[in-house]
Amino acid sequence: MTHTAVQQLLISCLLSIGLIANPALAQSGLPDIGGNAFSTLTPEKEKQLGDVLMRQTRGSLPMVYDPLLDEYINDLGNRLVARANDVKFPFKFYWVNNKQINAFATLGGNIASHTGTLAISDSESEFASVIAHEIAHVTQRHIARFVEAQNQRAPMSLAAMLGAIVLATVNPEAGMAAMMATQGAAQQSAINFTRGNEQEADRIGMRILADAGFDPYAVPEFFNKLTQQSRFVNQQLAFLHTHPLSQARVSDTRLRAEQFPQRYIPDTQDYILSKTRVLARYQYPVKETVEIFQRRLSQPGGNTRANLYGLAIAKLDNKLYIESQKIIEDLLQQDPHNLYYVDVYTDILLGQSQFKKALEMLEQEYLLRPNNQVVTLNYANAAIKAGSYRLAVHLLRNLLYVKNDNILAYDLLSDAYKSLEDYAKYYETRADLFYQLANYPKAIDDLNEALNQLGDNARLENRRLEAKKQQLQAEFERLKRM
Incomplete structure (x- = not known):
């Protein structure tokens, strides 16, 4: 079984017991088991774990690296977050290239939506309702509460489960065997806990949705659409697997929506064009x-x-x-x-091959919106195609200074360095890219290659890369010891 297949199976197992975010516990140190939920997993620890988990997820699932869609979902998501209570850290939003309807929240304010969710939505309020629901899961600390509840029921069982998740990160084959051995006993009580989480996320999410200026009636409309669609397919929709949807829950959201005044909420142009882009490119x-x-x-x-x-x-x-x-x-x-x-x-x-015309247009756009990722990535890509590699390096380094997790920027920057035959920078940039995908062995290998490319007089650069490599090795060793 490939690492990607293992990761997908692992996520599937965790979803079924309400633990979608908990693979992050494998990534950067397990919290102490005990005490209340807040002390078990502090916001600081949750953010740290969530960031590592998201990097691993990006290296395992078919993520969409489209700057326009990235801008849209983050603008929408942060508009909703601005109306949420109990926000402990910045949120980030991602896309998974999957035609099925689904979305999930992980630790640390990381939320991902399948492209199929946007494609099937009939209004921006419907799509926003899904994102608001996931935001509520994070702000209500459902994962931390689950860890606490499981610890009270069976501390050893939970420890074994967390250990299996750790093992699955470092040794996928052995980790999955351990996961399958430990999952079953806790599954039924976890399902009950998840249903409670879903109801709370419905309630909080609807309030966030309405406060952000969207239509709360979109929630029961979207749920009704899902139940209707699931009747005509042999397999239940992915969203319904991970978000159990009973008739009582649909009725409850309808009653809650009726507490808000009905009003017409027009769709934004960004929603309409983003949905069209998803349909044309991914659906x-x-x-x-x-x-x-x-x-x-x-x-x-x-x-x-x-x-x-x-x-x-x-x-x-x-x-x-x-x-x-x-x-x-x-x-x-x-x-x-x-x-x-x-x-x-x-x-x-x-x-x-109209490179000059493309560069002239994008130069004007860049003057209007410097470091906008859509403009910068297009400009840098055009510069590489036109052979203006140093311009591309300048643009991309500036972008990474303000957005240091941009996968496309690292990929384009490595291409520019390779074209310049600056192989030390090329391998270092590839190492940065693999780090963003939580592929520590490959990142460390590429740093070694970068060191091999340095000349005898590059002492300061040698020390810098050695320190960077040691930092990665130490982080990776911490993961393997968990």
């Missing part, structure tokens, strides 16, 4: 997208900017550059600095 087969969006445009009321944008993406991805360019240039005339359009236009120009 439909590439070869069918042109026909799908042409059909949408031909339907009554279908001649919208969103469908034109989707058709432009579809033609671009099918290498119909001239046709795509005509559509996107018309859209840019109406909204010249729309980054959704700028992003597609950049790829069209690069696909036709």
